[in-house]
Amino acid sequence: MEGVVFVLIVGIVVHCGAVPTTSPSPEELTKAQDYLSQFFTGAGVNAPGRVLRISLDSFEERLRKMQEFFGLEATGQLDSQTLEVMGRPRCGFADVTRYGHFDSQPKWDKPLITYRITEYTPDLSQSDVDATIAKALKLYSDVIPLDFEQIDSGTADIMIMFKGLAHGDFSPFDAEGGVLAHAFSPAEGLGGDTHFDEDESWTLTSAGSNLFLVAAHEFGHALGLAHSQVQTALMFPTYQYVNTEGYKLQDDDREGIQALYGVRTEPTEPESRPQPPPDRCSRTVVFDAATSVGKNIYFFKDGYFWTHSRSWDGINMRSIQVAWPGISSIDAAYEHKRTNTVTFFKGNNYWKLRGNTFLPGYPRPLSDLGFPLYVTKVDAAVHVSFTGRTLLFVNSKYWGYDERSGTMDDGYPKFIHRDLPGIGNQVDAAFESKGYLHFSHGSEMKVYDYMRRRTIRTQSNYKFMDCK
Incomplete structure (x- = not known):
């Protein structure tokens, strides 16, 4: 579905305990129905803030699908373990098996994608934001024949900003917590645009919201990737911090993005391997x-x-x-x-x-x-x-x-x-x-x-x- 916006949602993680024998409360049933309507509708991806009601006849069937997706016992019963998974930090659109693409598989049809950061966060220096965004995009340019170029004026393919609450795309953020960021799938206009909630605490560490990991996930959507069922994949629905030093796309993410764009055959850095040792005593030696x-x-x-x-x-x-x-x-x-x-x-x-x-x-x-x-x-x-x-x-x-x-x-x-x-x-x-x-x-x-x-x-x- 082209032009659809995707949101990364963070919630409160409830520690899993024994499965209660009591029936779920009306509030828990409402929460579960809303969750299944948004993420397991079977009809593509829903726009943020749009929750489709499902009938009681399909509730049990969709609950089983959700439980199967997350590796739970597919009982179709709303137990505490299932409720705990529903409360985990996650990205707010439909889930698929292994890597996934959007309906009609939208993608960019040119080799150079421009991006522009129009509003920065005060949590980090502008240079740190620039470097982190470039690092997140390089995850993809390392493995597919796409290159990314930052511009500082005009309209870029991917417009990036940090903004809180309502910010002009009919998908307002919700203050601190909850939604961290959202991105649009490849298309003209808003396609590819990526927005970060300024009310979050943006960091380059395990504290707060790690900008590199959130940006890398959202850029996957901006390039055409949906969610994966592989828990170690960058595109898995739930957000979790991992060490970003030397981070590379996991196999599932790489296979998904290469299925859209192909494999990069030439190295991104032609000089990545040193030449044979130079002769220091050459009368014509030139220093770099x-x-x-x-x-x-x-x-x-x-x-x-x-x-x-x-x-x-x-x-x-x-x-x-x-x-x-x-x-x-x-x-x-x-x-x-x-x-x-x-x-x-x-x-x-x-x-x-x-x-x-x-x-x-x-x-x-x-x-x-x-x-x-x-x-x-x-x-x-x-x-x-x-x-x-x-x-x-x-x-x-x-x-x-x-x-x-x-x-x-x-x-x-x-x-x-x-x-x-x-x-x-x-x-x-x-x-x-x-x-x-x-x-x-x-x-x-x-x-x-x-x-x-x-x-x-x-x-x-x-x-x-x-x-x-």
């Missing part, structure tokens, strides 16, 4: 990135990095994925000694680390730093310790970032060749060492006096690799 880390300097190249230590002779090489799982290669990096952090850039995202551990809330989009949306990659970065500014290089221009205020400096971007004469038009890698900045482009390294704006000397990159 470089940064100081304590007393060491790290040079990044093709999925690997070399550690140049001042305290011992020799170069150590490791795989980036082994050292920092989740990142296959690095575009740029810089150290901020005052906060004892290192920042990695890859594509449109960046990460902060302390030691070898990623700080919570990352990755974040480049726009969180103040970059305009057309910037999708940082070429090089270096923190200038005596100014407190970080220089961020993109193509032929660079930005100045104030670490204390967390904002870009006014007057940027500036052209590299005009403001930093002598280093050329582009920078591949940069780092600070012994009071000088080092700018690498191609196979050459410029040792630069930043205060005087002049190059001290030029040398080959391989000279840093302890090569004869």
Whole structure:
């Protein structure tokens, strides 16, 4: 049924005890009838707030279906265990067996789906919301030939907002508790739109409502998935927290979404596997990135990095994925000694680390730093310790970032060749060492006096690799 909205409902979980011998109360019978009318009508999915009355003749039959669905003894009798299941947190539309699709199997008929977040929750930073929504959508783009792009203006395929109570779609939320979110199946207009109840407490942990898990479930509906009977599936009707670290779609969810869209044959990250170890002593070696880390300097190249230590002779090489799982290669990096952090850039995202551990809330989009949306990659970065500014290089221009205020400096971007004469038009890698900045482009390294704006000397990159 195209254009239908689906709601995620959370209720009070009653601990299951012995099955009473007394008959259910009138209130319990009413609750059960409403539940079966909404979720086991046998006539497709009902719109939120619309409860269809069923006759007493069909009550027992539908109760058996409900009990069978949840693995209960199909007695057709309204016992305490059945009432307990009816009270569990769940999503508010009809249930099916294994993965399911909607009537007429609506789906998106284009490879790129846009989404826009029009109203954010104050419970989390905008960058955390952006990153979490992108992470939830990536669950699907990893396994089907669909890509998702966030836009910041105009009408997107999937419009996303956090709003309480009535919010313009004839399906008002119900304050804290109850309905957490709802989404529309693929279609024009409201199709795919996903709304989150702002009266909930949105988190990235096991407390409150975990945004990643709720969003991933709702985006399943927005892409065309209905509910599954497999209890471990993301699309199972009841909501429960699971560890989100490294979370992937379960087999049932993956089979369901691939039945609609097919299997993604090309990797979402072409550089996910490191190339054969590069030759550090090549006279033409080009660095992807470089940064100081304590007393060491790290040079990044093709999925690997070399550690140049001042305290011992020799170069150590490791795989980036082994050292920092989740990142296959690095575009740029810089150290901020005052906060004892290192920042990695890859594509449109960046990460902060302390030691070898990623700080919570990352990755974040480049726009969180103040970059305009057309910037999708940082070429090089270096923190200038005596100014407190970080220089961020993109193509032929660079930005100045104030670490204390967390904002870009006014007057940027500036052209590299005009403001930093002598280093050329582009920078591949940069780092600070012994009071000088080092700018690498191609196979050459410029040792630069930043205060005087002049190059001290030029040398080959391989000279840093302890090569004869």
